[in-house]
Amino acid sequence: MSIDQVETGAFAREWAQWHRRHETALADPHGFLAVTGLYWLSATPQRFPDAPGEWRTGPQGVVVTLAEGEVLLVDGAPVERAHSFGVLAERTEVTAAFGDAVVEVARRGGRDILRPRHPDNPLRVDYRGTPAFEPDPRWVLAGRYVAFPEPRPTTVGAAVAGLSHVYDAPGRIEFTVDGTPLTLTAFNGRTPGSLTVLFTDATSGVTTYAANRSLQVDAPDPDGGVVLDFNRAVNLPCAYTDHATCPLPPAENRLPVAVTAGERIPYERG
Known part of the structure; x- marks a missing residue:
């Protein structure tokens, strides 16, 4: 077995452990x-x-x-x-x-x-898990966080018609996919300094949920460096139930590339 095979196997096992934890939290008795x-x-x-x-x-x-x-x-x-x-x-x-x-x-x-x-x-x-693309190190991308001079109030739509959400966007993330330069407006994440991005891409409505997916990004390093691991892109609750008010991505977060990584359309929406 080659070193590359060993590293790929370890990457897949780590992703599988993370995804099991994510699905356990989703299926919490009061989730x-x-x-x-x-x-x-x-x-x-x-x-x-x-x-x-x-x-x-x-x-x-x-x-x-x-x-x-x-x-x-x-x-x-x-x-x-x-x-x-x-x-x-x-x-x-x-x-x-x-x-x-x-x-x-x-x-x-x-x-x-x-x-x-x-x-x-x-x-x-009846929940039986969420299908996902096979984990692929290709979709672990280096990016650069660029802070706005001041947080920008950003209004986005919601899964519920007629509802909107307003978030303060502290900055944007710049990265490339196969040589194509892309940016994502980022919102504050779950922990201090971390970031959340909501996005759609060319797979949305085809193999992934049409309205949105979400990706958590660790806090930038001192030079603004971040890592975008799209293998950990997940569905929001609205992908499973109509009783959710999930935000939609800002218009600029509609990526023109196919992100064949992360969670796919839930069986419940199949």
């Missing part, structure tokens, strides 16, 4: 595959079939009124009769438990929403 509904709250109290209580929102935030015998656990403490969740900041959420389920209270696109999450949701129970 996105467990979501049974997406409800837009208003000033009018509403009751939903998959969560206890009557729910409303207003200037003081989200309030639930519970009937006799209904109980929610908020921060581990039982709540009866009524509870105020207060005013939520954009793209934040809190959860309350009932039985083996939870209900997510969140704010998206300037509106308050409710999403119950049940472990026995068929989408989660």
Whole structure:
């Protein structure tokens, strides 16, 4: 066996371990595959079939009124009769438990929403993993991060019609694919200094999910160097369920090349 074969095998094994961890998180008992509904709250109290209580929102935030015998656990403490969740900041959420389920209270696109999450949701129970391209070191690309003078507020669409999201873009990433120079507008990542890019490419709607894919990028080095490992490009929740409000990529992140790496169209959307 050659050194190249050994290194390729190690690369594939490391990717497989990462992807298993990613799929385990996706299939968490209270993850996105467990979501049974997406409800837009208003000033009018509403009751939903998959969560206890009557729910409303207003200037003081989200309030639930519970009937006799209904109980929610908020921060581990039982709540009866009524509870105020207060005013939520954009793209934040809190959860309350009932039985083996939870209900997510969140704010998206300037509106308050409710999403119950049940472990026995068929989408989660029947989940059999997400297909992906075979890992290929060719798609581990060197890039250069260029910070904007100031973060740029960037409005993008959403998986839900009529909804939009606004993110501060701190900069862009420059890289090449087979000699073609490309750029991606980057948003802040999950950890300090890291970056997130949302993109589509020539495979979108053909072998990969049409609306978007996401890639996490580690913090740039002191010279702005970054590594784009497109083998770790993943689907957002909207690829699996219509109960998601996922952002769409900014227009400039529609790559004209075919990125034959990362996750493909989920079986659930096949």
